[in-house]
């Protein structure tokens with residue numbers, strides 16, 4: 001085709017131009033007029049008007065990437081927890097105020113319509129949100145990158161609390177359409193399953209398979225203060241037309257449609273993380289589905305501008321967000337060797353230069369393994385390739401001196417104890433050139449414990465990149481009052497260079513600034529209190545200490561430790577109501593995986609404890625407990641700016657990094673934390689006087705477990721703890737069902753207390769007392785809160801991405817001029 005000079009409107013950002021776009025988009029994009037438009041329609045029209053302004057940048061960036069023949073990063077993740085896009089896009093384009101005014105001029109309140117945008121909740125928690133922050137930073141830094149994942153029809157479930165218990169409702173986020181995505185029906189790849197392999201003309205063929213097509217949907221990811229953008233490409237399953245043909249021809253219409261549905265199930269839903277491997281076949285199908293389509297897409301893009309694979313690893317970097325996409329490794333080998341007929345050794349050499357892998361957990365039960373039999377049935381060719389990689393690796397290992405049979409068994413990609421299983425993390429390590437943990441402690445423990453044998457074999461392969469968060473969403477967007485104040489104090493550059501926040505330190509002791517800082521925090525607390533009043537009817541005092549634990553519900557995160565503190569505080573208040581109490585509002589929020597019984601029981605307990613305390617007239621304002629339902633990105637944006645105290649209380653050695661800890665500190669909350677994950681680095685950044693550290697260190701945790709930890713003894717020796725646990729056990733908080741929490745009691749007291757809740761109880765209570773003391777000293781608290789904001793420079797995802805780009809991917813920013 002010849003290039004045609006198309007003419008299009010150069011879209012401006014004035015209020016007038018936006019207003020005109022709004023009218024056009026409402027009319028021609030949504031098909032409504034101002035009389036019939038509902039808030040959703042206005043939102044849709046506004047989203048289209050904003051999207052139009054992103055597309056031009058998108059085209060330019062794509063063109064530049066192509067012209068400069070840049071190396072591209074493919075960030076593969078089963079999860080992208082994007083949240084809402086509208087506000088974020090307005091901030092990126094710098095048209096927030098203009099759009100607000102344009103909407104107001106047609107009688108629409110922007111903040112009202114904003115709330116109609118559903119969250120794109122295509123993730124469980126930290127790992128998915130990290131992927132979203134990383135996309136934002138890659139675009140902002142001009143790193144040529146693509147996010148690749150699955151366009152789930154149903155994202156993370158919606159959580160309702162009914163009679164104190166979690167009830168899950170499906171999240172059909174696409175109901176009203178998604179104005180941000182571009183369907184690409186012309187970009188489809190077949191993904192095969194099943195069948196068998198055979199040799200023909202010296203090549204392996206994979207035959208007799210069934211297949212489903214992966215169809216691309218693209219979303220523009222705008223960078224901040226740059227015209228660079230990136231693309232998030234998500235795959236959706238489409239049944240093959242051929243599939244129904246035979247059934248149709250046999251006159252069986254219903255069976256044909258049913259078969260379509262079944263094959264399209266592969267992109268139906270996001271699997272919840274219950275931190276033990278579920279081993280579900282559909283999950284394995286999903287993992288393969290998206291990496292196969294992605295590898296085919298990447299090869300097609302490479303071959304558009306290259307005629308051989310000679311420069312492949314100079315032009316491509318593939319990053320594995322945990323092991324979930326690790327089948328990309330055997331899939332790329334299959335495509336290179338079986339389809340493009342490269343020699344095995346060349347393919348393997350490319351793979352190792354191209355792939356890198358981030359590990360996000362140290363807990364052995366959460367490391368992915370797949371049954372060899374299941375792989376043999378679903379992906380027979382990939383299993384052969386994995387066996388071949390393993391054989392080559394074990395040979396290499398023995399050349400490097402690994403002769404010990406026990407060692408060989410330990411490092412083999414195939415776990416031969418009992419049911420044979422493939423260890424996906426080991427596959428990722430063996431086939432990658434870099435493997436990183438997500439905080440300094442995590443990376444150290446990773447090479448000391450779970451991957452120790454590999455770290456000895458390949459010492460240069462392991463590295464650390466401490467996680468980060470995007471300041472655009474987590475400060476500029478989430479907290480307008482604080483963002484404004486910071487702008488006034490030090491200018492707006494912190495949005496793209498978070499180290500600029502360090503300049504806040506020069507305002508130390510500036511009474512006017514401190515007062516304004518408190519006022520910003522207070523207005524966020526008032527905003528939250530309003531919402532909570534509307535939704536729960538609970539009244540709380542914006543001058544109370546807002547104490548927050550917001551994250552997935554998991555035993556290792558120890559929401560139970562927090563509950564024990566709440567109960568202890570309650571008992572103490574009842575004993576001495578006349579004492580001068582620091583009023584507290586303790587907020588919890590988070591989802592439990594639907595199959596995780598204990599996590600669900602913890603939610604129930606929190607709600608039962610809240611009901612008891614909130615209805616006790618003796619307590620009054622001194623203590624309120626709230627469980628905020630349906631935690632997700634948007635709820636987080638509301639909650640986090642209102643926090644005074646950030647609960648980061650995982651058992652040391654269990655939380656790989658945490659990123660909520662960073663979001664809360666960036667919003668001026670003081671951390672109450674164990675020496676776990678990134679808490680350690682946060683303490684270094686903000687100063688030890690501005691953080692409350694308590695509890696066993698990870699080494700002490702190991703020692704205690706080794707020495708024989710006896711939780712019952714702790715229970716018996718601490719009267720206040722005993723009282724709180726007995727109240728849980730005997731139904732003090734569940735009078736109509738007194739046995740409801742006996743399992744929680746036994747887990748802690750009699751069944752080993754695996755996460756050492758009781759062992760850290762007294763240190764936690766003391767640290768909470770210290771927090772009360774500090775909070776009463778208003779200037780001291782304010783100074784600490786400001787130090788927290790000032791110290792967050794390092795925790796920008798821009799810094800993290802710059803490290804990945806330099807040390808792992810070896811890519812440079814694109815030149816936009």
Ligand code: 26Q
Nearest residue numbers: 125126127271272273360438655656657658659
């Ligand atoms: C695996 C198999 C089958 C079904 C689900 C899963 C699955 C899904 C999601 C397993 C794990 C996850 C998510 C893990 C996660 O969010 N980890 C967190 O990653 C953050 C970013 O690095 C860290 O900050 C957190 O410490 C870590 O817990």
